[in-house]
Amino acid sequence: MGSTYGKIFKIATFGESHGVGIGVVIEGCPAGVTFDTDFIQSELTRRKPGQSRITTQRKEADEFEVLSGVFEGKTTGTPIALIIRNEDQRSKDYSHIAAQFRPSHADYTYQVKYGVRDYRGGGRSSARETAARVAAGALAKLLLAELGVNVQAYVSQVGAMKLEKSYDELDLTETENNAVRCPDPVMAQQMFDYIDSVRKLGDSVGGVVNCVIKGTPAGWGEPVFDKLHAELGKAMLSINAVKGFEYGSGFEGVTLLGSQHNDAFYIDDNEKVHTRTNHSGGIQGGISNGEDIYFKVAFKPVATIMQDQESIDQHGDVAIVQGKGRHDPCVVPRAVPIVEAMAALVLADFYLRNKSSRV
Template sequence: MSGSVLGDLFKISTWGESHGKGLGVVIDGCPAGLELNEEDIQSDLDRRKPGQSPFTTPRKEGDKVEILSGVFKAKTTGTPISLIIYNKNQRSKDYTKLKDVYRPGHSDYSYDLKYGFRDYRGSGRASGRETAARVAAGAVARKVLAELGVKIRAYTASIGPVKIDPENTKIETRLDNFLYMPDQKAAKKAEKYLTELMEDNNSSGGTIECRVENIPEGLGEPVFDKSDALLARAIMSIGAVKGVEIGSGFKAAEMTGHQHNDFYQYDEDQEISKLTNNAGGTLGGITDGSEIVLRAAVKATPSIEKTQSTVNKAGENIELNIHGRHDPVIVPRAVVVVEAMTALTLVDLLLKQMTTRLEYIKKVF
């Protein structure tokens, strides 16, 4: 139980290091009868792939996914789906000089404390590259959800001090710039901000917002498996994320009950609707059919060329400049990872909801 397994019913088991032979994931519990091919998965992986903009590492990673099992005649069979992405273009040599140095903001030191030693090549298992397996699994989860009309869309909501303006935001335009911001003006400003940071060999944090439309009602379980709790865990498990909020989030702390409560009313069709969505789509941890809205705070890329103070294993305080091919900002590439984690969480809750009512059982059997 080294922490690489997620989900109870749609259970994924990921593996792989950034400079090993490859990485992959086994999905145990995908329902039978889903149409699935490699292109379905590849399109999500391509959004995570580096080398596509001035604001990601120029490192080229092919990231071609291969389905090894669990699909027969283009449909899932209900048995484990094994996905593999072979590593290409690794330069392990770059890292041997870092093997005795603890890079600030990386997990070099904490891994050594945990295991006594570590695979130091490109952060090994702690590399952001590990998220490729999440995205691959997430693409399958998303396909299951799409069968019910669920739509999951994340985007960059801020880069450093530059935030999207709700007035200028059109979610459909989020892929129209390198930073995946749905506000083109903000994107321009953010690009300028990043360019300056890069000249200073520095990097930037940012935030990601994710919206889920058309989610079935009733997802999430009372107490510990609330939909927002499991989403928070899933999103916070992405390496660089330092905070997660749902709906009103941290603003809720400054609001009164009367301000925060979403009032109900019957709409014209005599359907129940809410006047606001401070809850962010979940009440008591259970979805009510309104849009799920969540946000994640992402820290800046820790690998920077700018001089930092640190230590080596020889007992010395040293100055460190990390050369190499690093993203000046993680946020845009993490957007699809947030979508994947959201999809993986929701599909598991969807399957659980199948088992919560006797009347559902009688419908099926």
């Protein structure tokens, strides 16, 4: 099972939604990185369930334990093992679908692939696994912060409600000031009310998370198959419920002519190379060029809804799947720290890989 990611800064996550816990082993993190437990916990708190009435009401503190790799507040260069114990499982909520295939879930595909599946919350396919990624990503953020690299994500769209402003027109410090994590307070309230109305109907809605990375120096990334944007795309598409990824000008770039789309270089007053526009999204030839890296990630509506749906069971008979349990009506507010974590893991890995690119 593909539970590992990275070439040098590598992670391997483990655990299931209704098991003892979930966790991650981080290998390749340099020695001497400050292991800020308060920061790592704050990142997990941003992702944890039960934050507001528009998120799942499962109550998990998501407090982590360090099993290895840290001594006197610093990383030692050896594998770092973290575990987050599950505290509020309600496995009985899933007993009624033990033999049924829920629409748009991984039940059927896991059954076909492995011949067995953990029906309790989806087991390994549950988005609860992403808590382990956030813990590892928080450490990657700490490493990047020492290099002056900052990763910031925010909600830009819920359903058809869309922010029309670009990231440089928004005050991103407002992102954490509301439950939706949208940096526009007025739009955030409208999004909250809409998600809440969808929740009351027993339904769900999708959305978009934008991310901007500032401070990445030129030269990170690899040519051909390991392009920086390709790895960011892979990282984002590995997140549960993600249906789309675009960076830079993305699909809108096709409406421009080459003369409009090209990013012209110039030297600023500090004799540094910049581009006058940034349609490239900070990446050219798969390698960072020193400008802001920005991208969007599209999330589908959550597959579990509180409505009856027709499906089939393991015997091929028609079955009515009843919506039960505690689930998010919209995943994007809690997906913001997950997007940041995966982006940070990609950049931390490329930072270390880049150190071997030249003498």
